[in-house]
Structure formats: C-alpha cells, structure tokens
Amino acid sequence: MSEVELVVRSRRAVLPEGVRAAQVAVSGGRIEAVLPYEADVPEGARVEDTGDAMLLPGLVDTHVHVNDPGRAEWEGFWTATRAAAAGGITTLIDMPLNSLPPTTTTANLRTKQEVARGKAHIDVGFWGGALPDNVKDLRPLHYAGVFGFKCFLSPSGVEEFPELDQAQLAVSMGEIAGFGGLLIVHAEDPRQLAAAPHRSGPRYADFLSSRPHSSEDTAVEGLIALAKRLGARVHVLHLSSAAALPLIAAAKREGVRLTVETCPHYLTLTAEEVPDGASEFKCCPPIREAANQDLLWAALADGTIDCVVTDHSPSTVDLKTEDFATAWGGISSLQLSLAAVWTEARRRGHTVEDVVRWMSERTARLAGLGGKGAIEAGRDADFAVLDPEATFIVDPAELQHRNRITAYAGRTLHGVVRETWLRGRRIYTADPAAGATFTEPTGRLLERKN
Template identity: 40%
Template structure:
C-alpha cells in the first residue's frame, strides 16, 4: 500500500514550524479518487490547485515542502472532544488540547458542551467559551451546544451564533448543571429546531427498566460492565430512531459501543431516517477481556465490551453502517481516577487519547484491509459533514482549507508519557506499539507541528461565523 518513506526535504526556502507553505509535494497524496504523486499549491490558506508530477512548478524563493514518500491526507476532523475551559483552570484547556491534536494530525476539533463551566446550554455560555478560547488554539475549533430541560429558547440563538448542533443525554450525567432530557423535553426541542440546519447528538444510553444489581467486587471491570448492559444502548437507539423518523431532523449517535444497536440504525435508515453514528478509537482498540482489576483509566460510558462485539463494530465500519471513529477525548487526571482505590463504579469516566487517534485506528485498520481512502472517509470527510464544515474541511481539492496531515504509515513507535502532549498522561495505551507516525500538520497552509516541534504562536480559528438556516435540511450522507 505504501513504499519505503524517504527523508522529507524543504526548499528552496527554509521552512520552520510556524511557516506558511506554498507548495507541498509527495509521491503519496490522497485525493478524492486517486493516490499518487501530486503537488498541492496553497495561497491565503486555501488549496488553489493540485498538480500532477509532470506539471510541478519550479519557482525560486517559494516555500516548498517536499516530503518524498510520506503520505499526505486531509487534516483529521475530530467532532468529539471534551475541553474543561472555562471554569477548570487546572484541567485540560484549549492550549494543551489543540497542541496534542496538532501532534496527532488533527486540524479541526469540535468541543463538547458538558465539561466546561458553565456548560454550553445558552448563548451567554457559548460566548464564555469563545472568550476563553481566543488566542489559545493551535488548530481550528468549533463548538457544539446542548439541550437540557427548559433551554429551548436558547437553541436558535446558539445555532445562529455558529454551533452546528446540540448534544443531549437520555440518562443522568452525574453533573449537577447538565441534566438529562425527558421524551417531553426532546419533543419541545425538536419542534423548535425543525427545518433548521442542525444536527442532534445523542448519548445513547437509557436507564434499564429494572435496576441492575451490583453484587460483585467493584474493582473488577466485569462489575462495571454488568452495570451498563447492551440493553441500555438498544433502548436508547430505539427512542432516537423513532424521533428521527418523526421529525426528520438529522440525528447522530455518539459513543456507540454495543453492536446490538446496529440493526435498529440500519432499519431506521432504510425507512428514511437521517441518522448517523460514530464509534470511538477505544471501542475499536480495547476489549473488556484485557482490562485489569482496578484499572479505572479504562472506564468510559458506554463501557468497553468484549472482543466479539468489537469485531462486529469493525465489520459495520467497513460497510458504512458506522460513519466515523472519533477520540471522545475526556481529560481525566490520575488522582481523579485513582482516589477511589480502583473502584470502577466510583471512578470518573473518560479516556484520554486525542493525540493517538490516527495511529490507533491505522494499527488495527490496516490489518483489516482498510485503504487510505477509507481512512479519509472515516476520519476526515464524514466528521466534516457532521460538523457542517464539508465546504472547507475533509478533502484535498481547490477551494478547501489547506489542512493537511503528513505521516508515515509504516513507522512504529511506543506510546510513552513523554510523547503525550495533552495534560492527562494517564491512558490505557501506555506501552502500546502503534503503527503510523505523524511527521507534520498544516492548518490553512501554516506548519503548526513538524517533527516534534510546535509553532510558538497559536493561530487556530474559532469556527463560529453565523450560519444560514434553510427551510429544509436533507442529510448529506444520503
């Protein structure tokens, strides 16, 4: 699939991290329909042309990045990242998150609404996030809003201010200022949002009809797994599918863990529901059988399930039943994970993995026959569509933002704490041998990361321009 990588070269002008690049050349450029030698021509942060090798320009004094046989792909779009700013100055903020993202080849993230304080449930809270993020972002950042009981009058103002959609929970979140919604709340919100250009994101778990007894050792992962059975996802998915069919508002299921919910999604799509679904890198890389007693850094909701379930997720991803894989990065610190003495039921949920998404996915995907085009669809194009950014992100073609990841798909490395750039170093992937190392990341034509170094100045944009709200919004997936 890929040839031995040659050493990158820059010229004729010297390129430092932070430089604007005019030409990027590689023998392996992943375009919409081909992979091969190409020169990407960049001006004012946009791709203005893509030239075959025979037409490569030879200008003098221009900033050319010639990276030989390294792969050039569209920058990765991660639409599911949790940032704790504003409100939690000691936790993960925009600066550390976006640096880690850049080191992982991610050029755009969309911040989830729950972990900041106040959460993004109102226009004023959204403005607080804008103010906190200004001048701190090394890559481009967009923001989701949230639906909570009683905030229906805030939804249209937030939509107009630039959020692409709204997240909600169907069961208790554990956060006092972020309540889950009832069926009545959803009908109110969906009536308010009908015929608008937005998407609703659902954390698809519902409380079981009968309480699940917890009788086993809470330091054993099996106890936590038994407390959140597949039926919680299945019942939630049924609810979401019915609402999606009724209102025809695009609905997106986040954090899909259970393959048992997939037939419901497939059936809803066949009936005309504009419903999409993501899974996460940890559901595709980790299995419940391998989680050690007390290893609460593996805890996430929904839970990591068994190997047979994981294989079904991979199979669904290969045939397009699952649209994308995301990090669902939650910055959990060691003391918050370990202060409960390895108790899975008390420990904070969430896995830190943002920087590792591309190599995690590729390490498993390449063994299953995934191509570079498959990667672009799952990690770039579909997330850009979900985030309403497909007009500028997710593809390498004229008119698009010059967002690129340059990486070596054959390079192996070990995950160690000293290579992780997000604040939370505690991750299940420590010690993993992964394949696929990022060499450089460009955001709108500027080198924000290269060979372990970062641009000194954060110049990422906040993607919050006012959105048009058409009278109809058919899902672009179908």
C-alpha cells in the same frame, strides 16, 4: 489561478479519488489546485516535499471535551489543541459540558470563545447543549454559530448538565428540527441502567455488567422512532453496542436522517484485556468484548457507522481511582487516535484512505465544514504528514494533553505523524533529534455558517 505561495509535493497524497503522486498548490491558506507531481512549480512558490511519507487531509474530530473554562485543571484549549496537532488533527469541535459554564446559552458560548481565543493551535468550533430548561436558548445558539446540540438520555456525570426525559427529548428535538439543526445524543437508556447490577470495586466485569448492551439498544430504538416521526436530523454519539447495528441499518434504509459515530477505544481495546483496577480504560458506554468489536468494524466498512471520533474526555489523575463505579469515565486520545485506528485498520485489511474517510471526510460532512476534510481545490490547506509504516511505543511522558494518563500506555502503534499543517502553515513537527516542536497558536474559532 491566484498567485501560488506554496507547493506541497507528495508521492502518496490521499485525494478524494485515491492515493497518487501530486503537488498541492496553496494560496492564502487555501488549496488553489491539485496538480500532477511532475508539473512545473509556479514561479515564486516555496516547495515542501513530504518524502516517503503520505500527505493526508487534516483530521476533523467532532467529539472533544476541552473542559475550559471552569475545569481547566482537567484540560484546556492550549493543551488539547497541541495534543490534537501532534495527532494530525487540524479541527476539533468542543463539547458543551464539563466546562463551567456549559455551552447552553449564547452568553456562555461567548464566554467559552473568549477563553479559547489565542490559545488554539488548531481550528475550534463548538457544540451547544440541550437541557430540560433551555429550549428557548436553542434557536439563538443555532444562529450564534454552534454546530448542533448535545443531550444526554441518562445522567451526564456533572450536575450542571442534566439529562432529558422522553417528553423533554421530544420537545427539544422538535424545536431543533424546526430550524434545521442537528441533535447529537448520548444514547443510554436510564431505565436499563437502573435495572442493571451495580457493584463497587475494581473488577472491570462488574462495571461492564452495569452498562449493558440493552441500555444503548433501547435508547437508539427510541431515537430512531422519534427522529422518524419529527423528520429530525439526529446523530448517535460513541456507539459501543453492536447489537444496535441492525436497528441503525434498517433506519437508514428507510430514510431516517440518522448518522452514527464510534471511537478508537471501541475499535482497538477489548473488555477481555482490561485489567481490574485500571480505570484509565473506563468510559461510558463501556469498552465491550472482542466479538462486539468485530461487528463494529464490519459496520464501519459497510457504512452503517459513519465516522470515528475520539470522545477525548480527560480528568485529573486523582479522579481515575481503582474503583470502576466511582472513577471518572473518559479516555484521552487526541494525540493517539490516528495511530490507534490505523494500527487496527491495517491489521484488518483496511487502507489509509478508509481511515481518512472515517476521521476527516465524514466528520467534516457531519458538522457542515465544507472547507475541511479533503485535499482538493477550494478547501483549507490543512494537512497531516503520516509515515504509515513507522511504529512507536506510547510513552505517557510524551503526550501533550494536560493529564497524561492513557489506556494506550506501552502499546506499539503504527503510523507516526511527522508534520501537521493548518491553512498552509506548518504548526507541528516531530523532529527525531529535537523532539516535538509547535508554532505559536494560529487556530481560528469556527462558527456554523447560517
């Protein structure tokens, strides 16, 4: 065993085999060993004890829109990664759109990396984008280190990132399958969206009817058929429609290389409670009814849905107008995702281990981040120290992301992140007296290992 520099002790460490008392020995920013709580501390090692709080592996959020460069007034790497650290997230992967330029060529990837360098409080990786005209760029981006490729089947909301039609989807999926890559898909069918009723105004019911279940269901059905035919690896982003779950379960049973995510807002908020004019609740696909939410939770429990990610998609406050038809669609939740999901999970009888599986272990696996996602020897010493019994009321003024509009304002949530550690270094502390404190950014820019 290498010389141990740090030992983190916890009476409730969330390990791959369950929750138990343990001490985690750290050397060079990596976990050297997980030892019994009562074991002798290696000579010369500094000891940190979490007290009554739980020690979790740092969360891995694979769906974040940082928007920097180009729309940094919406969000930026400094603010997004501070918010993530305050929420127990130690790794995020940035989406390719909403920044200018989008991550659709290797040159654009390098531009984004240069902007992020020195600003990241946590580790940051990047998705590439699949557009109608950039098939030639997909393989170079893959070998430049992006973790996969995002595409839209319906308009993205920004003109520089157009959607793929069915022929273009087949070409891009085939190209990505050819080099063993991953295609991640915003799955809403444009024909179903076009056929739905569209009304301007503040009524949430009108917005909900404009994004019907069928738009997701039809898109997912087509993705499954194409992935099966091409032998491609495909991931469905931000699933909100429970009606698609039987299709997904059947595809998985058949061996289709399909994974699926959902988001905190679909698991914790319901259409019935969204006030008219409150576009802080607007996202696409939309927040659906309570009965739909129950089925999403059941699918998480049985593994039909693989993981939970934020889809943190911020904007300036002025874009969140009272007209649901024109307001920007996106919910910012990096800082609150762990607490929001844990609050509802505990009410439904799930455990913190379940939440760690959905928000750390499986997201790390999705992106191929073998050094993340668990507290075990050989992994990065990334930790979140969580007081699962403590509660707090969401105050927008205490949020770290740039524009502090939130659908969770005023809600009481369970689970306070006391500390966040990145590679054996404490980067965030929630001090009841001094408030939130952060170290200077030490996050690394991650690239997929070829």
